[in-house]
Amino acid sequence: MIELGRSAAWLPEVCVVTDVCRENKSTVTLELENSSSEPHSQPLAGQFHMLYAFGVGEIPVSFSRIESDKVAHTVREVGAVSKAIAALKPGASLGVRGPFGNSWSVSAKEHKHIVLIAGGLGLAPLRPLIERLWQESRKYEQILLLIGSRDPQSMLFTDDVTRWRTRIEVRRSVDSCQFRNRGDDWNESVGFVHTLLDRESELSKDTAAFICGPEIMMRHCAERLVELGVNSRQISLSLERNMKCGIGLCGHCQFGPDFLCKQGPIGNYHNLRPRLRIREF
Ligand SMILES: Cc1cc2nc3c(=O)[nH]c(=O)nc-3n(C[C@H](O)[C@H](O)[C@H](O)COP(=O)(O)OP(=O)(O)OC[C@H]3O[C@@H](n4cnc5c(N)ncnc54)[C@H](O)[C@@H]3O)c2cc1C
The missing domain is CATH 2.40.30.10 (Translation factors)
Known part of the structure; x- marks a missing residue:
């Protein structure tokens, strides 16, 4: 309405x-x-x-x-x-x-373990949530932030990352080693961001996960989280499909029964999974 x-x-x-x-x-x-x-x-x-x-x-x-x-x-x-x-x-x-649009929903009463996964520019929409969790970090048992980027030069908010690391575990990865040919410095991981989860054998049942990035990256990350025991209803994704009016009138962002500008852009993986293979137009 x-x-x-x-x-x-x-x-x-x-x-x-x-x-x-x-x-x-x-x-x-x-x-x-x-x-x-x-x-x-x-x-x-x-x-x-x-x-x-x-x-x-x-x-x-x-x-x-x-x-x-x-x-x-x-x-x-x-x-x-x-x-x-x-x-x-x-x-x-x-x-x-x-x-x-709707917002990332997190509550220390319901979740003690938080996983945030950002791919490329997907770190930007997550940043206000990360700032809040950083400020309230004492309320949580674990906050894990995974950041993937094409190469070291594309990494965003590097000063913030240094500060976040004082209270949050941050792991970063770049997609491939090609940056080495350009002589860029990088002593963190190499590989797609979901591979940073390979170090986990399982995650607590009360984990809430928040993912933002290209859809293919979000699918891989969400699948890996489910394998690790996270409830698919507790995995939130932000979908950035084409949008024009922002108020549910034009229909550009219709996604199944939802308009992503009104009911989204954030939804849980359980509900979104069957629709994620539908390409936008
Ligand atoms: C809810 C929401 C939040 C967004 N937040 C951000 C943000 O924080 N920062 C940001 O830079 N962009 C964000 N975007 C994407 C941004 O709106 C598009 O990049 C923009 O509409 C492109 O418009 P344009 O006229 O510059 O390019 P166009 O000429 O319209 O498009 C140029 C190229 O970008 C691609 N493109 C267009 N729209 C999108 C899109 N939604 N996602 C991915 N690729 C697209 C096109 O397919 C084309 O290849 C968001 C989109 C949505 C729906």
């Missing part, structure tokens, strides 16, 4: 970019003032904004940081709109609608 009284759902609000940070050669993080004054529109970890580059177009982008006075979005340049957004400089204006 669309809230007709909420202009943020229909009309982009003009926000000013307050800072821009280049993460790697194709990815930038834009910081915006958090304009959500009403508690019901405060963003939650896992949600997204529709970002409008004036005169170019509008795309969904997850929150990569959520603070009381500012939010951040991390954007990879792939096409016209993401390139226009990534080219913005501090002081530039951007149209913003939202926040939209």
Whole structure:
């Protein structure tokens, strides 16, 4: 049901970019003032904004940081709109609608063991959740964060990773050894991110897992977690399928009976598994 009284759902609000940070050669993080004054529109970890580059177009982008006075979005340049957004400089204006979608759901009362798995840019939507877990780490028995990336140069948020390692176990892997030909330094694992789970013989029954990345990577990771004893209903995935309106009207993101912009983008593996082989169009 669309809230007709909420202009943020229909009309982009003009926000000013307050800072821009280049993460790697194709990815930038834009910081915006958090304009959500009403508690019901405060963003939650896992949600997204529709970002409008004036005169170019509008795309969904997850929150990569959520603070009381500012939010951040991390954007990879792939096409016209993401390139226009990534080219913005501090002081530039951007149209913003939202926040939209559901959120990562975690509770120390229900889960003592947490596994987070990020593939490439999938670390960005997980970052607000990781920050929360880092702050509340004493409430959990184990928090394991696995990060996969194409090569060392593409690794995101490396300063945050150093800080997270003070309270969270972080394992990282790059896809192949080809980076060695370029002389890049890397003394962590090599191989697809799900292989980082090979060191586990089993995981506790009360494990909650959160995965974000390319769909094929999420499928491999979720299957491995199930083999290790994690309940498929406790494995959350974020699906980034094509989306246009963000409010359940256009039907672009229809996924079985759900609209991913409204019932998603996050769902549990038990429900999503039968539909994951359906390709988007
Ligand atoms: C809920 C949600 C959250 C997202 N969060 C982020 C985020 O935090 N950061 C970010 O950079 N991107 C994110 N995306 C993806 C982003 O919306 C797309 O990259 C963007 O729509 C591409 O638009 P474009 O005009 O730049 O490129 P287009 O010209 O539309 O596409 C260029 C290329 O990118 C591919 N592409 C388009 N949309 C997607 C998509 N959804 N996923 C993967 N590939 C796509 C196309 O197939 C094409 O190959 C998210 C998408 C969704 C649905």
